[in-house]
Amino acid sequence: AQSVTQPDIHITVSEGASLELRCNYSYGATPYLFWYVQSPGQGLQLLLKYFSGDTLVQGIKGFEAEFKRSQSSFNLRKPSVHWSDAAEYFCAVYSGGYQKVTFGTGTKLQVIP
Amino acid sequence: DAGVTQSPTHLIKTRGQQVTLRCSPKSGHDTVSWYQQALGQGPQFIFQYYEEEERQRGNFPDRFSGHQFPNYSSELNVNALLLGDSALYLCASSYLGTGNEKLFFGSGTQLSVL
Numbered sequence: 001a002q003s004v005t006q007p008d009i010h011i012t013v014s015e016g017a018s019l020e021l022r023c024n025y026s027y028g029a030t031p032y033l034f035w036y037v038q039s040p041g042q043g044l045q046l047l048l049k050y051f052s053g054d055t056l057v058q059g060i061k062g063f064e065a066e067f068k069r070s071q072s073s074f075n076l077r078k079p080s081v082h083w084s085d086a087a088e089y090f091c092a093v094y095s096g097g098y099q100k101v102t103f104g105t106g107t108k109l110q111v112i113p
Numbered sequence: 114d115a116g117v118t119q120s121p122t123h124l125i126k127t128r129g130q131q132v133t134l135r136c137s138p139k140s141g142h143d144t145v146s147w148y149q150q151a152l153g154q155g156p157q158f159i160f161q162y163y164e165e166e167e168r169q170r171g172n173f174p175d176r177f178s179g180h181q182f183p184n185y186s187s188e189l190n191v192n193a194l195l196l197g198d199s200a201l202y203l204c205a206s207s208y209l210g211t212g213n214e215k216l217f218f219g220s221g222t223q224l225s226v227l
């Protein structure tokens with residue numbers, strides 16, 4: 001069964017600092033991997049996804065993520081955080097076809113001035 | 114082009130009651146999935162509908178049921194509500210051709226059970 005672990009429940013960074021959110025997945029083959037962002041009281045917006053090809057994936061809002069098969073990781077990064085990036089971030093895994101998308105428990109990002 | 118729309122946005126019910134939540138998928142989408150997101154948790158898959166049939170189901174009791182209409186819109190019904198059913202219920206739509214690779218989420222229905 002596919003699963004996702006986000007070890008950091010809450011992260012605080014200063015505006016302008018770099019950011020890395022961790023994600024580890026469990027799945028036998030190479031899955032689809034996603035990062036979604038959720039603002040309070042809102043649905044989820046897709047930031048980026050990976051399935052194959054270049055292991056460094058660029059997304060919207062200046063985010064990127066790197067797939068590392070040897071570590072079963074798909075960490076999200078941003079070089080310089082803006083106050084508007086404060087939100088909850090979810091990593092997700094999907095094995096293809098009509099299989100479900102499985103989400104991690106999320107990392108809440110707080111941005112301080 | 115409207116995205117995924119859900120109604121109502123907020124709902125308050127008491128234990129034992131029944132509730133119906135509604136979802137209209139993004140234009141061109143034919144598949145609807147429902148997720149439950151409890152406070153402080155990630156979304157949990159409830160079920161998915163395609164061609165008016167439940168195609169896959171997560172680990173939820175039979176109190177949770179759904180329906181998909183010919184226009185691809187969908188309803189989620191929950192019977193005999195429990196306090197633990199309080200959550201944000203998210204609808205996501207997709208197109209069969211792309212599977213769940215491209216899910217579009219609505220803003221959700223916040224259900225409070227008292």
